[in-house]
Amino acid sequence: MAQIILGPGLSGMDGSLHQATYRFLAKLAADDTAPGLHIEPINNSADPRARTGRVDISNRAVLFKLQGSQQDASYVFIGTFPHDEAIAIAQKSRVNINPRNGVAELIPVDDQPVTASAPVTPPPVTAPPAAAEDEVETSLRAREFTVDDFTALGMDAAFAEGALDLLGSDAVLDYAEQAPAAWQASALLDIYTGESLTTIREKYQLDQPAAVDAANDDDVLAALKHPAAQMEFAFIEDDAALRAAIENPDFAAWRIFLHPEQRAYTTRSYNGPFRLSGGAGTGKTVVLLHRARELHRRDPEARIVLTTFNRTLADALQEQLSVLDSTIVLAAELGEPGIYIAGVDAIAHRVLTSFAIELGGADGNPGAVAQVLGPRTAQVSRHTHAQAWAMAAEEHGAGLGPDLCTPSFLEAEYATIVLPNRVTTREEYLKARRTGRGVSLNRARRNAVWDVIEAYRAAAAADGTTDFEEKSAIAAQVLHNINGKRLADHVLVDEAQDLSPSRLMLLRALAPSGKDDLFIAEDSHQRIYGQPIVLGRYGINIVGRARRLTLNYRTTEQNLRYALGILSGAEYSDLDDEPESTEAYRSARRGPKPRPIAARSLTDEYDIVARTVREWLDAKVAPESIGLLVPTRKEGEALPRALGDRGVTVAFVDRDTAGPSGTPQVMTMHRSKGMEFAKVVLVGVGAKNMPRTYFIEALPEGDRADALQRERSLLYVAATRARDELVVVYAGDPSELLPQIGSDIPT
């Protein structure tokens, strides 16, 4: 079997050639001597390894054949082109090893003799300042970078020279497209966004001195495996991966072309919990999926848990994992070898049912339920009804005062203080440390809060129910009690910013402390549930094992700037309680500026949304790649009818339903977490709708700032679902959380 290595040029290939190219490469992989392939060397080629092969009557594939010491040859596929063009490309291209850093690169070669630093980059176009007048842009030269700085990394000298005087992110993005290698384009954008040269060296692993011979096939094969080379060269493992990559290169890119940083987080081992943060769309989920597969490959007997905030997101993880590798057989049960995927609450449920015997006490031991909730029935599987806090507050909250007598305050107090500290008595609660809570409580108020908590617990005990927080807390306690019988070797967590203390403690308790025990992906800017959390308080000690992804793969630079504008009015902390920054966030893609549209009335707003969706559909945008995101369920339910009246069919998708295919999807901004659409309309984001003041004002003063922060994050989550185009519609004045479109959004 020949090894196929897909190279740059894949995504630029004419769609009509996909089928024939796939058939050609599949045949080549099976037997490179098969008749009909017509693999031919090229006369006068710059690289003697250049070949072309017959894809169909008028098109040929350009390849480089690497034999080396292997029994089977490897073929680097560059693209499929009309016959003459293919010959010309094959003649004038070369697979080279960058002598500075050992990264394989495909370089064009002109008629002169080829040298190791060959590429000739077209002279740069120095753009005028691209953004609005008040944007201050500084060229790299003015920031005192020199060509030598760049060539020391291994960048092409002509490319570096051309980059120094560029002004404005648009000009840099344009210019980066001409880079001789993908890593050079990406590194240039990093440097422009403010990353240091040392960081670049580390990120792209450019430090290995390259005592290599570009004429030696084995050396070239090794250089193609360098993490920076793997941004544009992918070793294809099987026929399914080949088909997916050729037929839908953009869709398949995340499976095969990882950024060197993503690759590092996929493969490295850590001596304890590791935290990966990064803005929306930076590929955190992609890293988790690759890492799960990698851990599974290294040890098929390992018990790997891949988990996230809820079932919808867990289902999405499962679907994506099967796209990444359809051969992976998932573990059917928690605790079995293989990859087990479930939302955290489902994991709690599994633990409680599997270890039912541990719930009640025996032989003088209190049992997990009593340790968490105090003495009560060990019957915990049924769920406490949604009104339970409201009822307890109404009947027993007389001493609380109106500000604290709200279910949201009580739930938060219970989830962040009472349960994680295993508080079961009034005395313990009066003494409990309430670090991180916005509202301070004197003794009298603590007593009043405990009155309600006691009533809440008593009612649930009488009914034999627990809520989700309690289930997680009890499950964590069970695992703690049966210490030694851990259920996982590796736990990989997505969307950790939304997990409550009890859920984090449960995940901590699943795997024994040690190598690669916990890998946590999070983005504090996307926390839309619960309270701010600090991992160290719940036994998850990161101690320096934290990194951040900054390259946004999903959104265009324009949408990214707009979304970051939403965050700019607030300060955030990460899960280690350090300031979270959006500095260095960047995208390598461009698109139209987001379009905020003011409607005169609700009717007008519906007209605008209907018109926008119709325009996209008329332009043949795939209907299911259009997302209409609304602040509340009520607005979501109203929209399909309103648009239906205007002749546009859309479907409301809620927590439990997936959207029908072939229809644009309406969903709440909360539901849109973790998803993405080519086109997004944020509907109903007027000053009256967001932030939801009725909800914020019902909270105690000390909790309001955080609730406003979550509203901001919600809007950020929603705005970052758009891959290509974002429209923002509101009736009347815009929400105060929306950025003023202008200076900081590139045109």
Ligand SMILES: Nc1ncnc2c1ncn2[C@@H]1O[C@H](COP(=O)(O)OP(=O)(O)OP(=O)(O)O)[C@@H](O)[C@H]1O
């Ligand atoms: N190396 C890559 N090459 C191409 N596309 C990528 C790569 N990494 C990620 N992507 C794409 O970027 C998008 C965002 O990735 P992903 O969902 O993993 O990001 P995320 O950080 O988890 O986002 P969010 O926090 O918003 O959920 C996806 O469409 C994914 O396929």
